[in-house]
Amino acid sequence: xxxxxxxxxxxxxxxxxxxxxxxxxxxxxxxxxxxxxxxxxxxxxxxxxxxxxxxxxxxxxxxxxxxxxxxxxxxxxxxxxxxxxxxxxxxxxxxxxxxxxxxxxxxxxxxxxxxxxxxxxxxxxxxxxxxxxxxxxxxxxxxxxxxxxxxxxxxxxxxxxxxxxxxxxxxxxxxxxxxxxxxxxxxxxxxxxxxxxxxxxxxxxxxxxxxxxxxxxxxxxxxxxxxxxxxxxxxxxxxxxxxxxxxxxxxxxxxxxxxxxxxxxxxxxxxxxxxxxxxxxxxxxxxxxxxxxxxxxxxxxxxxxxxxxxxxxxxxxxxxxxxxxxxxxxxxxxxxxxxxxxxxxxxxxxxxxxxxxxxxxxxxxxxxxxxxxxxxxxxxxxxxxxxxxxxxxxxxxxxxxxxxxxxxxxxxxxxxxxxxxxxxxxxxxxxxxxxxxxxxxxxxxxxxxxxxxxxxxxxxxxxxxxxxxxxxxxxxxxxxxxxxxxxxxxxxxxxxxxxxxxxxxxxxxxxxxxxxxxxxxxxxxxxxxxxxxxxxxxxx
Numbered sequence: 001x002x003x004x005x006x007x008x009x010x011x012x013x014x015x016x017x018x019x020x021x022x023x024x025x026x027x028x029x030x031x032x033x034x035x036x037x038x039x040x041x042x043x044x045x046x047x048x049x050x051x052x053x054x055x056x057x058x059x060x061x062x063x064x065x066x067x068x069x070x071x072x073x074x075x076x077x078x079x080x081x082x083x084x085x086x087x088x089x090x091x092x093x094x095x096x097x098x099x100x101x102x103x104x105x106x107x108x109x110x111x112x113x114x115x116x117x118x119x120x121x122x123x124x125x126x127x128x129x130x131x132x133x134x135x136x137x138x139x140x141x142x143x144x145x146x147x148x149x150x151x152x153x154x155x156x157x158x159x160x161x162x163x164x165x166x167x168x169x170x171x172x173x174x175x176x177x178x179x180x181x182x183x184x185x186x187x188x189x190x191x192x193x194x195x196x197x198x199x200x201x202x203x204x205x206x207x208x209x210x211x212x213x214x215x216x217x218x219x220x221x222x223x224x225x226x227x228x229x230x231x232x233x234x235x236x237x238x239x240x241x242x243x244x245x246x247x248x249x250x251x252x253x254x255x256x257x258x259x260x261x262x263x264x265x266x267x268x269x270x271x272x273x274x275x276x277x278x279x280x281x282x283x284x285x286x287x288x289x290x291x292x293x294x295x296x297x298x299x300x301x302x303x304x305x306x307x308x309x310x311x312x313x314x315x316x317x318x319x320x321x322x323x324x325x326x327x328x329x330x331x332x333x334x335x336x337x338x339x340x341x342x343x344x345x346x347x348x349x350x351x352x353x354x355x356x357x358x359x360x361x362x363x364x365x366x367x368x369x370x371x372x373x374x375x376x377x378x379x380x381x382x383x384x385x386x387x388x389x390x391x392x393x394x395x396x397x398x399x400x401x402x403x404x405x406x407x408x409x410x411x412x413x414x415x416x417x418x419x420x421x422x423x424x425x426x427x428x429x430x431x432x433x434x435x436x437x438x439x440x441x442x443x444x445x446x447x448x449x450x451x452x453x454x455x456x457x458x459x460x461x462x463x464x465x466x467x468x469x470x471x472x473x474x475x476x477x478x479x480x481x482x483x484x485x486x487x488x489x490x491x492x493x494x495x496x497x498x499x500x501x502x503x504x505x506x507x508x509x510x511x512x513x514x515x516x517x518x519x520x521x522x523x524x525x526x527x528x529x530x531x532x533x534x535x536x537x538x539x540x
Contacts, residue, residue, distance in 0.1 A: 032249070033249025034249055035279075035311075037217070037283065038072045038073055039076060039282075040062055040076065041117070042077055044225070045285060045287045047079075047080070051097040052097065059109045059112050061288035063112050067284075067300065070300045070302060072299075074114065074116070074161050075115070076283065080094075080137075081102065084136060084138060091140060091145075102118075117161030118157075118161070119164075120163075120164055120165070121166065122165065122168065122176075122180060123143045123166065123169035123174055124141045124143050124144075124172055125137055125167060126140060126167060142164065142186075147189060150162075150190050155193055160196065160199065162198065163203055164183055176208055177208070180208070180215050184215045202216040207419070213248070218281050220254075222235045225258055233347055236254075239254055243314075243316055244317070244416070244456070245315070251280060251313070252278065252315065254278070257284050260291050260296075268298055273394045277304075278315050279314060284299060306332075307341040307372075307398075312333070316328040317413035318438055319360050321439055322354045325352045327344050332398065335457075342356070344389055345393075346389035346392065349391050349392070350391050355387075356384060356385045356386075363401045364403070365381075366401065367399050368400045369398075370398040371397060372396035373395070405460050406459065407538070409455050409520075410534050418448075418451040428443070428444050428451055431501070431531075433502075435501060435503075436533045437471065437533050445480075449525045451523065452521055454521040455520045458517065459517050460513050463512070464512070465539075465540040466510070466537055466540060467538045468510075471505070471535075472495055473501050474531065475497075476496060477494040478530045480507075480524060482520070484511045484519070485518055492509075
């Protein structure tokens, strides 16, 4: 039998380098990258019904309502401003809707102390062209005009952000990675020419793959949001187990905010809190002229915004689950420091109470709890904190206290090198089953060198011997190789629990871990591994 070992890929090494570069608890980190984009976008409310007055008017409202003072900067024009191309391939602008031109609009937005955003498509036609039926949006996409159009948008007109859709790309059958990379190269060229940083958002309606972190600042992970709880809930569920792909200034984008339109305050609290704690871009989608005081207060909640704009720029994996009540958490200010952001979400249709396990949040002893909605500050000395959450609602907290090493790492929170949602191919993928710890596990690991699972930040305060125990399930004999910090430590052979996801077994190995962050990697270069539920870490 071939001995299964590992070689770290360039992408994995880059991610490890990011973790290693994070400062120790002794001092807070200074921002090394752009935070998630905050601003307003035209599509949710106005769709194709935009014009010069609408865009400039929303810029006025952003300043009037003080949204700029709490971090909202961008005023983004979505689909609907073109009038095709001329005989030389140059973009024409709809002069009826934008009589003073697109540069005028960007300059107006800039005059308010804000930044201006624009829209295009990776292919030929825009989404608003309705499959080519609306002539204005035919052949106005970036395909074949990547640098030409980027130069117009950024060098000539002065825009600071671009959202690039994929309706035309799908129509042309383009390769996502190649085309979005080509556009990225054009944007980087414009950045060098202008000396300005341009934010690049990819709108492919699904997680494209780990390559996207090298290409874009943010990327859509789902289909379009719409003004309904069903949409909020569906997007949340699709993002629960892909939090490892947010980091280092690159963010999962759960789409524009519908907050302030027609959903209840509890539903909007969940919307805002989850988008904030997961570091998703915050682009307001309502008409700012009709924004209620309650909605405005939620959008300006400085505690939630602090979660979103935190210097670490992390995602927030699930830390605890009780049915469809989820506790998600992430570090704030300093990796493995004393403060964590916590959101308790109730996705059910009735009021729920959950005892939040502070040990699962890696706290020990008394903690200080700040409620982000009521602004109340309390002390909790018990091991659990009882939290009651209304139907579709959430509670949000900043919790501060002494930290403990994490004892249990879920497979679904790990970084899966080959994970993507574009092609019908087998790659390591989070899956749900009630028998698994926290109701989820990862299947389809292995069968090639790149299709591995890796916990990139297995943090321990003290170096020494540790027992790593892996909970797995398999109906057939399968092998699984383990590497720690790039070194192969053991291959478990013929693992078989008797079921793919109902009967779980455990295998263990003793390893040396260094003080600080460690990387633990599972895979099989030739065949699939068992399904993996979680890993426990025990100091010996």
